[in-house]
Amino acid sequence: MAENRLEDAVRAVRMHYLQDMTMEAIAREMGVSRSTVSRLISFARESGLIEFRLHLPDEHVPNIEQRIGTQFGITAHVVPVPDTVSELERLERTAMVAARVLNNLFGSDMVLAVAWGNTVEAISRRLVPKTTHNSQIVQLNGAGSTEATGISYASEILSRFGKAYGARIEQFLVPAFFDYADTKRALWRERSVRRILDLQRRADVALFSIGSSTGDVPSHVYRAGYLNKAELRTLKQQDVAGDIATVFFRRDGSSTGIELNERASGPNLSTLKRLRRRLCVAAGNHKLPGLRAALEGGLITDLVIDDGTARRLLT
Incomplete structure (x- = not known):
């Protein structure tokens, strides 16, 4: 049944988009109802058979995207x-x-x-399947904690990406934060860990959001017991604005001298900046302090943002 539906969907898509046939004409030719044709085309979109791209001349790019691009040197x-x-x-x-x-x-x-988290988890549920070859998905930071392993949460997110792209998954089975920086430094010398670190450094695209402790949907790292009260107080005292992959940075975009980063399993932000494309996704005003800091620090090349937050970003 699935194969038949796929064949019908391909047939309907070819007639609609390549032959400019109306849905009524397709329905007559296929001997089905117009609503069936509509469902077949919707199925084709959802399963990745067709992909839409909007190619806008520069003069037609929305003004707010142009302003963000000009001000921060990114694609918005x-x-x-x-x-x-x-x-x-x-x-x-x-x-x-x-x-x-x-x-x-x-x-x-x-x-x-x-980098796992609420936003990336939401993206993982919205992925449109795309066939790729010899591609890999690597976890950017560990997810284990004393309260809960977090590994199953991160694993489920990565699995969705792997399934959508037909890609090999490489998990990073270490804590989000080590108790001791010495333990992290010792483990980072292990060949099995160095293999994952090398893969992270060779990434063509990094996908992440900005960690925030506020809002109706606080970041997973803040609400799942990864940080104790003393650590949260210290971050506030150090003027920390947010984090990327559980690595923290201040309002000016700097991250050096933040003790918790010495124990964090996420990438050094200078390493992150060397990646060619760094896609940040931010929704909601609670992301603004961290987003501004990340842009100040040059950590983002591509940004997906809701228009309300975008307007406030420019004020």
Whole structure:
């Protein structure tokens, strides 16, 4: 049944997009209803058979995207979202667009480095399947903690990316934060760990959001017991604005001298900056302090952001 539906979907798509046939004409030729044709084309979109790209001349790029691009030297994708929707709905709609932007950045013979978290989890549920060859998905930071392993959470996210792209998955089975920096330094000398670190450094695309302790949907690292009260107080005293892959940075974008980073399993931010494409996805005003800091530090090359947050970013 699945094979028949796939064949019908391919046939309907070819007639609709390559032969400019109306849905009514396709329905008559295939001997089905118009609603069946509509469902077949929807199925083709959802399963990755067809992919849409919007090629806009420079003069037609939305002004807000141009302004963000000019001010921060990045490529911006602004997602229209009504101000009246919930923060969760804002995240979901932004994640849907981010999944499609990612499809344009990632392909065969490439490595995608993924930082787990609420936003990336939402993106993983919105991925549009895309066939790739010899591609890899590597976890950017560990997920273990004293409260809960976190490994199954990160594993499920990575599995969705691997399934969507037909890519090999490389998990990073270490704690999000070590108790002792010496333990981390010793483990980082192990060949099995160095193999993952090398793969992270060779990534063609990094996908992440900005960690934030506020908002209706606080970042997973803050709400899942990864940090104790003393550590949270210290981060506040050090003027930390946010984190990427559980590596923290201040409002000016700097990260040196933050003790917790010595124990964090995420990549040094100078290493992250050497990656060619760094796709950040941010939805909600609570992301703004960290987002501004990350842009100040040159940590982002591509940004997907909802329009309300985008407007405030420019004020």
